[in-house]
Amino acid sequence: MIVWLNGAFGAGKTTAANELLDLLPGSTLYDPELIGTGLRAMLPKERLGQVDDFQDLPSWRRLVAETAAALLTEVEGPLIAPMTLLRQEYRDEIFGALAARRVEVRHLLLHADETILRARIDQRAATEGKSSRRWCLGHLPHYGAALGRLSAEAHAIDTSRLTPRQTAERIVDAIRDGAGAMDIVQTPEPTAETVAAGVLLFDEHDRVLLVDPTYKPGWEFPGGVVEAGEAPARAGIREVAEELGLRLEREPRLLVTDWEPPRPPGYGGLRLLFDGGHLGAEAAGTLLLPGAELRDWRFVTEDEAASLLPPVRLERLRRALRAREEGCPLYLEAGVPVGAGSRAREPEWEREAEPERVPGRGRDGAAVGES
Structure with a gap:
């Protein structure tokens, strides 16, 4: 202790x-x-x-x-x-x-x-x-x-x-007396590359839903690490249900597949973002947050997301929003569409920022993972 x-x-x-x-x-x-x-x-x-x-x-x-x-x-x-x-x-x-x-x-x-x-x-x-x-x-x-x-x-x-x-x-x-105990989900460090699925949910103004994890800095998309033998889309559905108490009515549509290279101490892996569709005001009012994992949620514009998301996730969100507008999923490597240009077009975080830590699963089976 x-x-x-x-x-x-x-x-x-x-x-x-x-x-x-x-x-x-x-x-x-x-x-x-x-x-x-x-x-x-x-x-x-x-x-x-x-x-x-x-x-x-x-x-x-x-x-x-x-x-x-x-x-x-x-x-x-x-x-x-x-x-x-x-x-x-x-x-x-x-x-x-x-x-x-x-x-x-x-x-x-x-x-x-x-x-x-x-x-x-x-x-x-x-x-x-x-x-x-x-x-x-x-x-x-x-x-x-x-x-x-x-x-x-x-x-x-x-x-x-x-x-x-x-x-x-x-x-x-x-x-x-047990005072001061911190109820934080335990997410063991990964020991190999991981696959993580995040789901973007939108309100009637097309603002995207972000959640605030208790166990790592910055805001995040609902989602988590894909379990062994699990389809990524189904993992996204499961995570949304576990984290927000929300049952998606349909399979989410793929927006982005991003290969995150290993940068010690992180192992990297595949990060997928799916389009979970619109969430009505009534459904949003029923969202439930597991206190050991998430402390808050909010709908934000792309500009507002820039002040909440770490650079890696922000770049991934921006690519996902463009893919959603164009109706065509994107394959990225380190946040950049393959064949889109030279190293000069890589985002600033690729060259300067600290690598993102990819959490594993908590003992309760629910965790917000990398997306």
Whole structure:
């Protein structure tokens, strides 16, 4: 198990974590910031200059989960991780990867009034310098913007008037009561190429339905990994039923077949998108989301999808929409129609973006897969 202590700078995460070592037998302090420090020392300056924070490095987010899983093979546990984690997509990526490795996560939010946070930051700056103060104060607005979402997801403890020991005692009580448990579908990492089928559903304005997975960053199409011996179109129908509680009345029509090349650590494989047709307002009102997998759904225009989908999925959606307009399915390789042109016509993500992680199946049999 990993006890993730979230919150603004000055909330008392580190001091409480050190107190927890005395209160939770077998516990080990796990500081993900050390991974960021190591990456700063190893990565070229040119790469570091492209990010504002080490959390923006995909390698940091990947290593946080992998290192936690590795540590738990060496120590009794739990791991105590005092780390501010405000961005939803980073939370999804890290916690989803921990779930895939069967690592239980307890998410606790340590909160304090802003006046107290500022006073603690000033006190910390006395030893760490003014640059530390500017950094911490600069993140307070981001914390304020994320507070509503964090409070709804994590178990909150107000540390405004608590000593570090009292805070740790409250954390121990919360853990014993089962508070902060993260209900995330467990999608083990693939061990070979996969075939995944996604289904595009449209409203009366031809906006496309997207869903928001809890276990990976970015939005997605309804769909998932094709099981052994299963026809891809039938897999799309099954996934739509499992994820949304919706029974498609007809076989979906193929729009795009996209071969995704392997890029370590991803194995790649075939990604198919089908046209599931229009979904009326009455049917849309009956959609049901499995909370361990999906937190939200919405109909979006193509332009709106650009702010929600990762580049790989966005390019695939755009090709699928063109195929739907023209009434002719497309075969793609790495998002580009075969024979459509030279490497210069490849989308930007093909050359620069991180590879997309293709999840497997959860123990409950339902997962949103790559499409």
